[in-house]
Amino acid sequence: MINDPGPMVVSDPLAAFERQGMVKLVAPAKVNLFLGIGGLRPDGYHEATTVMHALSLHDVLHMDYFPESPGGLQVEVDCYSREGLPALDVASEDNLVLRAIRLLAQKLGRDCDESFRIRVEKHIPFEAGLGGGSSDAAAALVGAARFWGLDAPDFGSMGASATDSQAGAPKAPAPEVLAAAAELGSDVSFFLYGGCACLTGTGEAYSHRLDPMKKAAVLVKPDKGVSTREAYRLFDEDPLPVPDVVRDKAAAALRAQDVPLFNNLAPAAEKLCPELATIRAWLGEQPGVEGVLLCGSGSATAALCTNFEDACRISGAAQLEGWWARTTALSALGAAAVPSKA
Numbered sequence: 001m002i003n004d005p006g007p008m009v010v011s012d013p014l015a016a017f018e019r020q021g022m023v024k025l026v027a028p029a030k031v032n033l034f035l036g037i038g039g040l041r042p043d044g045y046h047e048a049t050t051v052m053h054a055l056s057l058h059d060v061l062h063m064d065y066f067p068e069s070p071g072g073l074q075v076e077v078d079c080y081s082r083e084g085l086p087a088l089d090v091a092s093e094d095n096l097v098l099r100a101i102r103l104l105a106q107k108l109g110r111d112c113d114e115s116f117r118i119r120v121e122k123h124i125p126f127e128a129g130l131g132g133g134s135s136d137a138a139a140a141l142v143g144a145a146r147f148w149g150l151d152a153p154d155f156g157s158m159g160a161s162a163t164d165s166q167a168g169a170p171k172a173p174a175p176e177v178l179a180a181a182a183e184l185g186s187d188v189s190f191f192l193y194g195g196c197a198c199l200t201g202t203g204e205a206y207s208h209r210l211d212p213m214k215k216a217a218v219l220v221k222p223d224k225g226v227s228t229r230e231a232y233r234l235f236d237e238d239p240l241p242v243p244d245v246v247r248d249k250a251a252a253a254l255r256a257q258d259v260p261l262f263n264n265l266a267p268a269a270e271k272l273c274p275e276l277a278t279i280r281a282w283l284g285e286q287p288g289v290e291g292v293l294l295c296g297s298g299s300a301t302a303a304l305c306t307n308f309e310d311a312c313r314i315s316g317a318a319q320l321e322g323w324w325a326r327t328t329a330l331s332a333l334g335a336a337a338v339p340s341k342a
Helices: 011-019 096-108 132-147 175-184 186-193 226-237 244-252 266-272 273-282 310-318
Strands: 023-040 045-066 075-082 112-120 196-200 205-210 216-221 289-294 301-305 326-330
Touching: 011 112, 023 132, 023 186, 023 226, 023 244, 023 289, 023 326, 045 132, 045 186, 045 216, 045 244, 075 096, 075 244, 096 112, 096 175, 112 132, 112 205, 132 175, 132 186, 175 186, 175 289, 186 196, 186 205, 186 266, 196 244, 216 273, 226 266, 266 273, 266 289, 273 310, 310 326
Parallel strands: 075 112
Antiparallel strands: 023 045, 045 112, 045 196, 045 326, 196 205, 216 301, 216 326, 289 301
């Protein structure tokens, strides 16, 4: 049992974590401006080149740590869905937040009596291609790293320009944090840096940072989610190659606005969920939309907009069509601790 600091009577369970010593973390969503999936490797993973961009839409983690709690490492994770999102139906042992902390402890060779209590405030829908679970895991790594005295991103380091020689690349997390992120999944590595970045390998190898964009966006998704596993299965049956000129332009870009919008997983996702093609066509017809692309393997579709007013109008119209929709913006955020008000 976790060593409880004492009984607390609160109307909102998240308020229990607004106390001295806790860590509050942001876990942003992402969109793949470019996603080029290649061939299947002997290890069962696909080669991938991707340019990811963080969004202002984010989950919030409230994290408390209790050293010297008896019983070895213990992690308690509770998720609270916000803004009408359905409850997250994931077994505790399968929760990426719990797995992230245990894996980092393993990488560090920690064998201590200690415990974490974590409450995750969910604003990012799951099975949407927005990376919510991966971002939560990255935030958990950042939080645990802070409590354990390791290098980890902080809120103030986000947004460094790729072309600013003074700013340079963001500070790299500790090697054990990076190793845990790569093992948990390719998207987790990106969220440790945030902003806009090009990744290679299977999508886990950080190549270089790009200057982020400040642009309004709308996210639209149907009720149905898309299984990433099934999307890749259909892709393997009929792979769509990436034109060399498109891949080269994406890999060479140093600014987000120079990245060609491309996703060769989209046809497979649209086979699994034909409504995605309807949403893509509908968004493409809306005034003020500058580009439309599927987020990862779906089921959310992102529309980049001329301004925030257009984004709000389109989001409202999408909701009238019966779809989940949110107005957001491209962001320089990464998984990071929020500075204390104290």
